[in-house]
Amino acid sequence: MIFLFTIVVVNSNVYANTVTKTISGQAVLTDGVEKARKESINDALGEALNNYIYGDMAVNHKFEQQIDEIILKNRNRYIKKFAIQNEHTLGELYQIELRVELKSQLIERDLKKIEKSEKLKVENLLLVFMPSKTGFPGSGLESNSHETSALNPPALERELQQELAVYGFTLSGADALTPELKSMMSELLDSDESSARQELSSAWFKGMLVGDLIIVVRASEIREERIVSLRKSFWQSQAEIIFIDMKNSAITHLPVVETKIVGDDYVVGMQRLTRELSDKVCSYTIDRLLRDYVVPGGSEERIELECLGFRQPADFIIFKERLKSLRTVKEVNLQEFAAGSLTLEMTTLTPAELLGEWLNSAAAKDLNFRLHATLLPALATIPADQSAINNPAVVSSRRYLVQVVYGAPDSL
DSSP states (O other): OOOOEEEEEEEEEEOSSOEEEEEEEEEEOSSOHHHHHHHHHHHHHHHHHHIIIIIISOOOGGGHHHHHHHTGGGGGGGEEEEEEEEEEEETTEEEEEEEEEEOHHHHHHHHHHHHTOOOBOOOEEEEEEEEEEOSOTTTOOGGGEEEEESOOHHHHHHHHHHHHHTTTOEEEEOOOOOHHHHHHHHHHHHSOHHHHHHHOOGGGGBTTBOSSEEEEEEEEEEEEEEEGGGTEEEEEEEEEEEEEETTTTEEEEOOOEEEEEEESOHHHHHHHHHHHHHHHHHHHHHHHHHHHBOOTTOOOEEEEEEEEOOOSHHHHHHHHHHHHHSTTEEEEEEEEEETTEEEEEEEESSOHHHHHHHHHHTTTTTSSEEEEEEEEEEEEOOOSSHHHHTOTTOOEEEEEEEEEEETOOTTO
16 A cells, blocks of 8 residues: 655657656555556556656646546556656655656647536535445555545535535535435446446436536445554544536546545544545545536626725735635725725625525634625726726625624624
8 A cells, every 4th residue: 555655857858749657656565566556557547647747747637637537647658658767666665767758749739628517507405415435446455444434425515515604505405315315326326427427417407406416426445554664553544526417418437536545543533534534525526616616697797895894914924815716706806995894806706695595604614703795886997908898797886894703602
């Protein structure tokens, strides 16, 4: 089993139709040299593609999931050849250096297709949790698995509902599934995407589930491996996500989400594993939705936030960063700043009312203050440049009065 992997790009040379990279990587040896060698090569090849796509080509990470599915999942198609330059062991580490030649022209062509994909429309989402899957694909080590899931379905459902609400999507949880539905979902999860396109159909579920888009999530059981030399344990879990698009008759397998934790405290390790896997499932789901689907009712809107009550700059900075992290927010600018008060101007693709709900419910999550946002009457605005004048979607500025309250209960 590979517990640690580090990639360093040493050199890169570009030719007409190919790009050549020299990659160094390492892995911890636990199951023998041959397995570590194979895993290190595979990971290095994937990292060579990653470095070229996100480094040399500077592709936006918002396309990460589609790139994972189309390019990284089929990486042999994009690798012309590779050669091992050097390999050796150093204590518990296995180290290798590869020279990889990538088919850059083919990669660039497929990247253009990814970036120009047309978005679909859905609004009502249904979340389905499937029972945990035993073991890991190909691991053969089920005896080391804990018969528990690393996901907390009620907590993840609440988190997704809060996150998706600000983008205009409505998410509800599915009721108990019938044995027939469970069997159909399991068959779908256990199939690969190519067979799903050929043999399976979203029409299977018509009349059985209600929603434009069904989001199916299944986590594997938690696997534990002991690292005797370090007196620690290695915990790992995965989650599979599938979109069943009832409205557009499509089935999409998202990349498998995986979390790995190393530690010596079981309780703390399980908490971290659950938190990190849930965060990844939430992030992957929302990123994919916003990449493939139109934001319901989305149009550019200017919003001013008049904030009163911040006690220290650090709190304001955290709040501003959370605003900027919203995937439909195009920009956030500080307009005015005075003792205890400030004004932010932002451009968003979601209605002001949805932003207000987020401000009052999720914006200050896990912080030492709460926010109370009140929508004020709209003000007419004069576009600052000609491009805004020609864009009828940006016609007014909405204003929120945001009061910052410290030490307030979560229910404020």
